Amino acid sequence: MDKGKDRIKNPEELLNKHLLMQIPTDPQKEEIIEILAKNPAVISYIQNILVDTKNKISMKKLLIKKAEKEFERKQSQIRLDTTRNYQKKLTEALQREPKRQEELMDAGLSKVEAREHVKLERPDKPTATDLKDVSIVLAKSFYEENILPLEEEIQVLENYYDTWKVKYNLFENNFKASQSIKGLIQLDANNH
Numbered sequence: 001m002d003k004g005k006d007r008i009k010n011p012e013e014l015l016n017k018h019l020l021m022q023i024p025t026d027p028q029k030e031e032i033i034e035i036l037a038k039n040p041a042v043i044s045y046i047q048n049i050l051v052d053t054k055n056k057i058s059m060k061k062l063l064i065k066k067a068e069k070e071f072e073r074k075q076s077q078i079r080l081d082t083t084r085n086y087q088k089k090l091t092e093a094l095q096r097e098p099k100r101q102e103e104l105m106d107a108g109l110s111k112v113e114a115r116e117h118v119k120l121e122r123p124d125k126p127t128a129t130d131l132k133d134v135s136i137v138l139a140k141s142f143y144e145e146n147i148l149p150l151e152e153e154i155q156v157l158e159n160y161y162d163t164w165k166v167k168y169n170l171f172e173n174n175f176k177a178s179q180s181i182k183g184l185i186q187l188d189a190n191n192h
Contacts, residue, residue, distance in 0.1 A: 011045035014038055021170050023177055029185055032178050039175040046168040053161045060154045067146040074142055075135035082126055082134050089123040 014020055019031055020039055097118045104114035126134070 011041045014042045015045075015167070021174055023174055023181065027178075027181055032182050032185065035174060035178040036182060039171055039178070043168065043171050043175060046164055046171065049164050050161060050168060053157055053164065057154055057157045057161065060150050060157065064147055064150045064154075067150065071139055071142055071147060074139045075132075078135040078138045079131040082131055086123055086126055090125075093122045 017038075020035055020042060023035065024031060100121065101111075101114045101118050104117055105111060109117065
């Protein structure tokens with residue numbers, strides 16, 4: 001194979017070439033030249049993957065922020081609806097109380113007992129914690145459908161990024177070491 005053609009190999013094909021990842025213990029001048037010639041293409045290829053992956057992660061994070069705002073809006077609406085529902089039930093209960101009190105007194109309760117019994121039948125006012133819990137439960141499906149998948153995709157992309165970052169460091173360190181060795185080879189050649 002022609003040396004020139006070998007130099008312009010597709011960077012993907014060079015990713016698994018051991019020489020480009022690990023300098024031999026006793027490197028020859030030709031091996032150092034090959035590393036110096038081919039590693040920049042591989043490093044650039046990996047850099048492009050890293051940049052592209054970072055961009056994808058950023059986009060997913062923006063989508064999450066947008067979905068989180070919608071999630072918060074939904075939770076707020078649920079809390080408001082829950083409060084309105086309570087107020088409606090309370091109004092209905094208060095309107096029924098006089099008749100209910102009479103029914104209880106006809107059944108044998110005293111006026112005071114009937115009044116207390118009727119008060120106990122009123123709906124409980126939701127606390128802030130109740131409102132929060134209800135909003136979380138009712139908005140859970142939105143979270144699971146719109147936010148959770150994005151978070152999982154980010155995790156996958158971050159793992160992918162980390163894998164490529166390790167490869168990038170490996171090739172870059174090997175390239176830098178080769179540059180140093182080239183300098184030593186040239187210095188040695190000049191001294192002889």
